[in-house]
Amino acid sequence: MLLRSKWQNNFIWRFGDTLGPKMAKPKHLKHSPLRPCVNHFSHSHPLRPIDQIQAEDELICSGCGLEVTGRTFICSKSWCDFLVHKSCFDLEFELQHKSHPQHTLKLLSTPPHNYSRKIYFCNACRDYGTGFDYHCKICQYDLHVGCANLPKTLKHKDHQHLLTLYYSFTSIKDSIQSFVCDLCGQNVPNGIWVYYCEQCDFGIHSRCTIPDKY
Ligand SMILES: [Zn+2]
Ligand SMILES: [Zn+2]
Ligand SMILES: [Zn+2]
Ligand SMILES: [Zn+2]
Ligand SMILES: [Zn+2]
Ligand SMILES: [Zn+2]
Incomplete structure (x- = not known):
């Protein structure tokens, strides 16, 4: 996959020192240590905060499915291409939404296991989603995180x-x-x-x- 390999090249260029002693360390990173990794419920590997993501290719947020710009959390494993917007990293785990006042919506990192083809359909826009999902288990009600945060x-x-x-x-x-x-x-x-x-x-x-x- 072209995108993946280009992304990995970029990753190696930026974070060569995390990949073993053989990789040359870019000079400008020598005295600016990487920020510590943090864990997030949505992913099994630690994530590293990055102030400004740079890549030749469009990178897609594993949470909301939109292009990633600005502050981002990326997976610390070089072979894993998981990454999320800071805004997606910071999402509330529970949401009381006016469109579904009867129950609290829970943030899932992927569509519920009982949904077929690992997709859900958003009740706001009827488009499908594969990443983060604000979900009501009782009603099988689902919202894209972007739709859930649309302004009034x-x-x-x-x-x-x-x-x-x-x-x-x-x-x-x-x-x-x-x-x-x-x-x-x-x-x-x-x-x-x-x-x-x-x-x-x-x-x-x-x-x-x-x-x-x-
Ligand atoms: Zn996102
Ligand atoms: Zn990962
Ligand atoms: Zn239209
Ligand atoms: Zn939607
Ligand atoms: Zn409900
Ligand atoms: Zn008008």
Whole structure:
């Protein structure tokens, strides 16, 4: 896998001294010792905090599935490509979410074992997820960590007013029969999250505000 090997080259360049005495130590790292590793519930190896990740290739967060930039925790084992955003490392283990007020959601590092194909479907956007999952065991309710942290109101570049988050289009108004996303033009099934401006009847999928898929 090209990405993996390039990433490993980069890793070796940056952290050569952790890989054994034969590897040359980059000069600029000689007097700046690596920060100590920390453990995280989501991974069996210790993770090392990095202030600014640098790589030629796009690196994907093992938690949220989005591209990794800035502060990151990466696996201390050279052969393991696990890494997470600092923001994903810092996620709350339990979440009381307004979209599912009846139960507390628990943060899982991977979809529950009883889910087939090791994926879950997010109740907010209906896209699948393979990494971190805010999960209600009783209801089999799942949220991407990104969806769980969507803001209540949002300014979108394609609309002049603030948009408000609704957990289904019928919660805007009971009488609404169908809802078409004003950005992608697709029909929005009831029960998935939308951002809406009541003044202009402008509404979009919550996922159409996100730069890339989770
Ligand atoms: Zn992440
Ligand atoms: Zn690892
Ligand atoms: Zn989602
Ligand atoms: Zn529940
Ligand atoms: Zn859309
Ligand atoms: Zn508006």
